[in-house]
Amino acid sequence: MANKTYRLFFCLFLLCVAPSLVFGQAKNDKTVVGKVGKQEVTYAELKKNYSSGSSEEPTLEDLESFLPIYLDYKAKLLAAKDQGYYEDSAMVAEHESYVKQAAYAYWLENEIKPAAFDEFKKRAEMELKTYHILVAVAPDAPQQQVDEALSKLEQARKEINDGVPLDEVNEKYSTVRGGRSMGGDIPWISVGRTVQEFEDVVYGLEVGELSEPFKTQFGYHIVLLQDKRERTPARLVNHIFVRGTGDSTAYDKIYSAYDALEDGKPWNMVLNQFTEDGASKRSNGRIGWVSYRQNFAMDFVEAIAGQDPSEPYSEPVKTNYGYHIFKIDSVETYASEEDRNQALMEQLGDTPYFEESNQFVVEFLQKQFNAEKHSGNEDLYKKWVLAFDTVAISTLPEPAGLGEETVYTFNGQNYTIDDYHGFIHNTYGKRKANAYRSNLLDEFARKVVDENIIEMTLDKYPEFEKQSESYLNGLVVYNINEKNVWSPATVDTSRLQSIYEENIKKYQYPERPFYYLMTSRHDSILTKAKDFVNNGGSPDSVKFRIDRIGVSVDSTTNFTQEPFDRLSEMEIDSFSEIFDYNNIRGIFWLEDRLPARNMTFDEAFNRILAEFQPQREKEWLQQLRDKYSVKVYVKKLRKAYDKDA
Structure with a gap:
């Protein structure tokens, strides 16, 4: 009864009090x-824009420090707007370039990568054993060769379905290159082991199923x-390895190693005595992780997969590489599903499933949004262009009678031959008509996607607009800072001149060496220069007198870094020893030691500018605060924070 009463009280508390808590929080956020x-600027806005690189909630001290910085930022945005930065053509172009690249990244991270990972993870659970017939055809082969290849494969497919042995069909139809068939039996494969087009097909088959012809x-x-x-x-x-020979020498040697292990000799001792794999010998025979995903010879992978990992080492095994004794240190396991996902994600990055490139995104979007090249109409356009032979494309007329025909479709939008011709005209106008090639349609198709990707991203991800706006704001703030704080071109030179004159003793050159640095790839050439x-x-x-030598003249006050530390010990009119310098060879000639002197104003300018920059920024920010009536309400911030806590 007591528990029931407590639950009733707690529910009534939530019903009566929770709304006031929510209201109080909302009201507090609007402070x-x-x-x-x-x-x-509200308390909620300030918290939202605060970033310390930590996931922890900001302290009151953090927010008090950040508030004036954030208000200055807002003032800079107003100043930039008043001064026309948002309409500046260079700024607009730079912003658009960024947003476009960010849009590609958005599709990669939010759409393509998750989908690719889900499929990759699913396939990673299985290994497949396949047999294929391959008719080699060049990517740019004429249609006649393609048709011939497809005809062969249809006949091969019929014979396999009729029960003709696979090896006979392979021998009859697969292309032979280097005396070997390009088709045939493929040992066990796992995800990422073959090209994606092949993998997409085989992972879609049932055991015993024969595919339709497809292209890779x-x-x-x-x-x-x-x-x-x-x-x-x-x-x-790990392994102990002996290369195969034409006689029994390798066989005898690997069994001598095996007998030594059986007699109780330590693995590393036997390894050092017998192995012929110098690379792995330095790491106790370690080869690394071996699986069906990697590019080892299949008989090698099969041999390792067939070993009992609980045994301290295997019996001698022969592969295409030679003879091995294997020692399996560990079998792949994961402490959690999260660890497994992380490992799979790393593997995914090494496969064609996911590439961090704009072209990869273009190809994804073309599939996703039903892109289609209308080859028949492109053939008509090609015939029309080639008829002009050596005439420059820029001088061609409009393709009368063809212009309204669709040559490419993307995302429900048809692009005509007129559109395509405009692209060819603007991009390749200097070429002759007879240089036209059909692969330019692929380039046009990529351009269509590129021109639409920002709008498509905004449609798919409305939150992307905020990222775009944030970058634009950051860009204009950077540029207005550049003009008012960092740029030498906009500084009050007379003030710098006054600082220079008032502190002239501060801007001095100490005594410093005046030297020649001579460089060459060969000591003999430097010796020749020294003798000269x-x-x-x-x-x-x-x-001018010696070939293949570089000579630079300079002075330095820095004696701490190699090789310039040599200069402090050298006599005037003498050479240093030859030394290594930037992957070549070098030598110093010390011409003189320049006496200490005051810098001229021009020589001291950059140093004075750097020293004046904090004051320059302080004065500019004060101008902004005065102009835009910047107000900091610290007491209200503290009160809001206390309520929030």
């Missing part, structure tokens, strides 16, 4: 903690899924 012109970069295939099994975990492998100068030649003449 005005600062003003810039007519713009009010190698040509046209048909593939039979022979078997499917759960993925074999990767294994962390020591025999009375001028250092200024070295680069």
